[in-house]
Amino acid sequence: MTDVVLGSAEKSADPTGGAGPLRLALRRLRRNRIALAFGVLFVLIVIACLLAPVYAAHIAHTGPNTNHISEVIKVNGKDTNVVSLTDLPIGPTWHSQFLLGADQNGRDVAVRLLYGGRTSLEIGLIATLITMIGAVLLGMLAGFFRGWVDTIISRVLDLIWAYPALLLGVALGVSLAVGGLSIGPVHIAGGSNLIPALVIGIVYIPYVARPVRGEVLSLREREFVDAARILGYGRLRIMFGEVLPNLSSTLVVFFALQLAQSIVLEAALSFLGAGVQAPNASWGTMLADGVQDVTASPHLTLVPGIALVLTVLAVNIFGDGLRQAFDPRARIRVER
């Protein structure tokens, strides 16, 4: 952005110029206060979850899987069992340990909430990355080369799409959760968080690949692609240098919305036992642990539930703001 002032007769008011489509979109996003507020909320949640080890070590002085089932702590000057003799864990206290109470195993819910959030966000992010990379590659190949490449890719995607996302996720998750996954030299252990991330990422590929393919189909007919061919650009260079930049707004929007979807699916899979495996904490497993005592100890389900709702709501509303900013004429359609 160095302005070399030449002796030109007419000077424009804005000599720097160059407000690209991305910058224009960000300008529109900045005016959308609600979306920004929820974006900030999401960032705060992320920061809190990333600080989970700090909270555990310096405030709660306990780990996410540390068992305090037979211990007694002082609450309001009275000695109280962490888990009562009738098997009921203590609820939220004004104590640095067990701030949000304990669960049936005497583990600190606040610590598990933060660690669980970290797991959920991590899986959501990795899954979304897998979805986006897979969808962009497949969608671009199908849309750009058309013909039999398109036929094969589209039919395979249809095959995945034909199953409800949750059902396919449970099926894959259960079958991989025990034995793990071995592809050549790469081995992912059964209990690893990468398994649910991979499952969720693959399950959602068709939902993004289809719109990407559609957009590539229309972009490749635009004359700037012809212009690039006349300049002697190869196919790969046209795909990644000319077409891909035009997909950026679609991809940004899908990334945000897909992140929310992936977090929800992770929670659902973990709740059903097909995602994160015990004793690892995730919001889904915490809900599953708490659901048996939902009347006696509602904090066990309310705490991870509220966290989940807030996170997904924040990502969704922010993502919707992104969509409006990047695509004021609503070109991008999210099919569910």
Place this chain on the structure above:
Amino acid sequence: MTDVVTSPAGTKAAAALLEIDHLMVMFPVRAGTWGAVVGHVHAVDDVTLTLAEGETLGLVGESGCGKTTLARTLVRLTEPTGGTIRFRGEDLTAKRNKDLRSFRRYVQMVFQDPQASLNPRKRISQIVGAGIRLRGTSKGMKARREVEELLARVGLDPDHAQRYPHEFSGGQRQRIGIARALAADPKLVILDEPVSALDVSIQAQIVNLLDDLQDEFGLSYVFVAHDLSVVRHVSDRIAVMYLGKIVELSSSDELYAQPMHPYTASLLDAIPIPDPDRRRDRRRLVGELPSATNPPPGCRFHTRCPWATDLCTEVEPPLAEFANGHEVACHHPLNVGRTQLSEAIRSESSPRSSGAELTLSPAEAHRVEIDEAQGKDETP
């Protein structure tokens, strides 16, 4: 900017920059579940043309006549089905991959829609700089300075090099498109309806700019248009296309003064004259363009021609060459006397499917028209 293509034929054929020889472009028509080929669209059907260095060839015809396909084939955006295209004696149709890529810079194209032909995600400096990079002679600051010089040359503010296409008007965008084509330092520029998407006032500016650039850079043009009034100003010669075939080829002045093909005559009649008081006899074209999948036999224009005879429905007319190289594919050409008809010869560039002998005779109705006094209402 001083490198020259060295080709063995370069010295010999100094006149002919581009030779199009019996070029065919056919698109398969597919139908049914399995995509069986049920026919072909004869987009360009046996076209032979030459273009001299520094010349501008106008290419006109209605929508769907194949002129854009022809233009796209010249830059190899479309693969020819048959025939050859030679550029300075080198056969382009045989070129592949790397060979083709190194030829690309000599033939560039300016597109019809300046909005769609510029990548919205790229800065002007990147768009124009691509051509300079293709040439491979300038890098870094030097390339950047060349971009600015080019922008200034096509009438844009060089300070706007860092802007995006959406920040420019239609006319300015077309100037960017022209700068991009020039950046590769081409010899031949294919102009595919470069002004038809622009306002009339802007059209003149762009046409004048193209005219100036031709002299300055020593360019040859193929100027595709559906608007005869625009082509007239820029073209040395004009080729009129109908349903994939050349029906008339002549120097532009002569074409306007003495159109020989009935189709050319009706195209010329269709040019509006900005004078409300003037009433004209117009030979309006009736009917639609016939399907290019199943073109009419004989002369392709006979279904819409007011002077068609039985001969026209049976025999495809070869190109008859008259004085001054005026060629026309018509059995009954207009605006020629009997002596000229007898002196005409069958042109070398006639389509292979056309009749072997010239069968020229004046059109009946036309002769009546000449004999009778002018000014009566015409009933073709």
